[in-house]
Amino acid sequence: MTQVEAERLVELAKRRGFFLQSAGAYGGVSGFYTFGPQGAAMKRNVEATWRDRFAIQEGHMEVDAPTVLPEPVFEASGHLDGFDDMLVECPECGESHRADHIVEDTETGIEEAESLAPERIEEVIAEYELVCPTCGTGLAGQAIEQFNLMFETTIGPGSSSPGYLRPETAQGIFIEFPQLAEYARNQLPFGVTQIGRAYRNEISPRKSLLRVREFSQAELELFIDPEVDEPDLSAVGDVSARFYPAKAQDCEGGGVIETTIQKAVDNGIIADPWIAYYLGVAAEWYQRIGLDMDRFRFRQHRPGELAHYSEDCWDAEGDVSDPGKEPDWIELGGFAYRADYDLSKHDAHSEEDFTVFKQYDDPVTVEKPTVDPDMSYLGPEFGGAAGDVADALESLAEDTPDAFEGEDVTVEVGGDEYTVPVEKTGFAVEEMTESGEHITPHVVEPSLGIDRALYTALDHAYREDEVDGEERTYLSLPPEVAPTTVGVFPLMDKDGLGERAHEIADDLREAGFAVTYDDSGAIGRRYRRQDEVGTPYCVTVDYDTLEDGTVTIRDRDSTDQRRVAVEDLAATVEALVAGEETFATL
Ligand code: GAP
Numbered sequence: 001m002t003q004v005e006a007e008r009l010v011e012l013a014k015r016r017g018f019f020l021q022s023a024g025a026y027g028g029v030s031g032f033y034t035f036g037p038q039g040a041a042m043k044r045n046v047e048a049t050w051r052d053r054f055a056i057q058e059g060h061m062e063v064d065a066p067t068v069l070p071e072p073v074f075e076a077s078g079h080l081d082g083f084d085d086m087l088v089e090c091p092e093c094g095e096s097h098r099a100d101h102i103v104e105d106t107e108t109g110i111e112e113a114e115s116l117a118p119e120r121i122e123e124v125i126a127e128y129e130l131v132c133p134t135c136g137t138g139l140a141g142q143a144i145e146q147f148n149l150m151f152e153t154t155i156g157p158g159s160s161s162p163g164y165l166r167p168e169t170a171q172g173i174f175i176e177f178p179q180l181a182e183y184a185r186n187q188l189p190f191g192v193t194q195i196g197r198a199y200r201n202e203i204s205p206r207k208s209l210l211r212v213r214e215f216s217q218a219e220l221e222l223f224i225d226p227e228v229d230e231p232d233l234s235a236v237g238d239v240s241a242r243f244y245p246a247k248a249q250d251c252e253g254g255g256v257i258e259t260t261i262q263k264a265v266d267n268g269i270i271a272d273p274w275i276a277y278y279l280g281v282a283a284e285w286y287q288r289i290g291l292d293m294d295r296f297r298f299r300q301h302r303p304g305e306l307a308h309y310s311e312d313c314w315d316a317e318g319d320v321s322d323p324g325k326e327p328d329w330i331e332l333g334g335f336a337y338r339a340d341y342d343l344s345k346h347d348a349h350s351e352e353d354f355t356v357f358k359q360y361d362d363p364v365t366v367e368k369p370t371v372d373p374d375m376s377y378l379g380p381e382f383g384g385a386a387g388d389v390a391d392a393l394e395s396l397a398e399d400t401p402d403a404f405e406g407e408d409v410t411v412e413v414g415g416d417e418y419t420v421p422v423e424k425t426g427f428a429v430e431e432m433t434e435s436g437e438h439i440t441p442h443v444v445e446p447s448l449g450i451d452r453a454l455y456t457a458l459d460h461a462y463r464e465d466e467v468d469g470e471e472r473t474y475l476s477l478p479p480e481v482a483p484t485t486v487g488v489f490p491l492m493d494k495d496g497l498g499e500r501a502h503e504i505a506d507d508l509r510e511a512g513f514a515v516t517y518d519d520s521g522a523i524g525r526r527y528r529r530q531d532e533v534g535t536p537y538c539v540t541v542d543y544d545t546l547e548d549g550t551v552t553i554r555d556r557d558s559t560d561q562r563r564v565a566v567e568d569l570a571a572t573v574e575a576l577v578a579g580e581e582t583f584a585t586l
Pocket of ligand 1: 167168169170200202209210211212213215217219331332333334445447448449450451452
């Protein structure tokens with residue numbers, strides 16, 4: 001989409017009620033958008049398809065956690081310390097910018113500048129004499145600040161209990177893991193989904209819905225036993241998509257590979273089968289909500305981009321440029337193998353146990369090194385440190401039983417070394433029967449942005465053509481996500497046509513369709529209005545309807561029309577929406 005077309009889409013979105021910048025009456029607020037009637041309906045439909053594909057069809061649970069969580073949650077998750085973007089402030093106009101974006105958007109040739117150290121960004125800014133995008137003043141010499149993206153608040157009066165608006169829905173799932181595991185009868189694998197708002201105080205929100213400060217995420221956290229659980233790849237093995245592996249991004253002439261999920265795994269393009277599985281599920285879903293799969297790809301993170309806990313990560317990306325122009329790829333979703341990072345962190349920081357008990361098929365006999373320190377020796381010998389020395393001996397026996405092979409054993413407590421005769425440690429190796437063990441599940445996470453998916457679906461559906469010598473704009477949205485399924489118009493609001501059209505509209509609503517009734521202006525105008533909001537079918541009630549009980553049904557994309565008996569109308573629309581019938585064969 002060219003800049004001009006992008007502006008036309010944003011203009012259409014506002015005029016027709018998809019989305020608009022919030023608080024316009026107060027000058028507008030950057031990074032916050034209100035979904036109007038069309039946008040809210042479309043968003044609901046997009047979320048419903050995600051719920052259907054990622055939760056219902058996969059047999060996963062869904063939760064709805066608070067958007068404000070207390071500080072310790074984000075201390076444990078690492079967001080408090082590390083959820084930062086690099087900020088550079090213009091010395092002249094005072095505008096704040098994302099320093100990595102300034103580096104990427106200019107002639108440096110550097111992509112993914114986010115992975116560079118702030119010192120390196122400062123060097124690049126000086127080397128290329130980069131300037132403030134707002135006023136053109138040179139930014140060389142300006143310090144790069146790490147800016148935490150979380151919105152802070154206080155929970156209750158006073159400041160003793162800080163809280164944060166969640167920057168991702170995921171933490172609301174992780175912190176409830178002990179209870180969620182109970183609901184899943186402690187059986188791995190199990191998945192928990194959530195669709196909800198997330199908040200990031202972006203330094204420079206941009207491109208309308210694409211980088212905002214409040215947005216919706218749809219996330220699935222799949223908890224697995226990494227030693228035994230495997231996905232059923234055959235379910236998505238035939239799904240075809242474009243893949244852009246890390247190696248291809250780094251070598252000259254490296255390109256995108258179009259292949260199936262199964263072949264991508266067989267050929268080593270995707271290393272982890274779980275990631276492959278969800279790329280397949282996601283490709284089906286993005287296609288279902290109307291993305292043009294020729295303008296869609298999966299891009300693997302390069303080593304420098306990977307979060308420290310993530311072993312492999314792929315992004316779903318959509319091109320929001322005009323077809324045929326230089327692509328403008330935006331990240332639509334992330335697919336990460338997060339290993340045991342999240343659960344281990346919450347296990348370490350909280351009072352709860354974030355493991356599950358894994359029962360063995362048959363009990364096993366194991367040798368277990370134990371200690372039973374002689375406190376009548378440790379007490380007088382080490383005074384106040386005796387208890388800690390005993391604990392240190394216990395840990396050492398578990399981790400390094402060989403250390404007890406000599407006459408003495410040495411442990412470190414608080415930086416000091418304590419040497420104990422082995423005979424005073426009560427060291428022994430006992431045989432024990434164990435029926436299972438506690439393991440920390442690994443997490444596979446598809447995390448999709450709803451606003452970006454919705455925007456890209458609108459972008460890919462945006463069409464301009466000519467009908468009866470007149471220019472028209474229409475949105476070729478799939479019926480399942482279009483805000484309205486059927487527009488119902490009386491040819492004129494007289495001779496009983498209006499009453500009959502109202503009855504037909506009511507019957508269609510009762511059958512479960514989203515219906516718009518419109519009796520104002522010429523029929524051609526009414527068609528244009530529905531075309532612009534992507535309504536796939538319009539029904540016109542005319543004098544023949546009163547005579548023979550038929551109506552005209554019109555297809556948005558082809559503008560073809562057919563006559564259908566009113567009594568068959570709901571079934572016909574249902575078959576068209578479900579793809580069981582096509583307009584051409586009606
Ligand atoms: N739990 C993992 C996580 O939050 P992320 O890549 O930071 O991963 C997931 O976010 C998705 O959320 C992104 O792929 C994107 O679609 C959406 N998203 C993130 N920041 C956004 C923003 N400022 N505006 C709109 N969507 C955003």
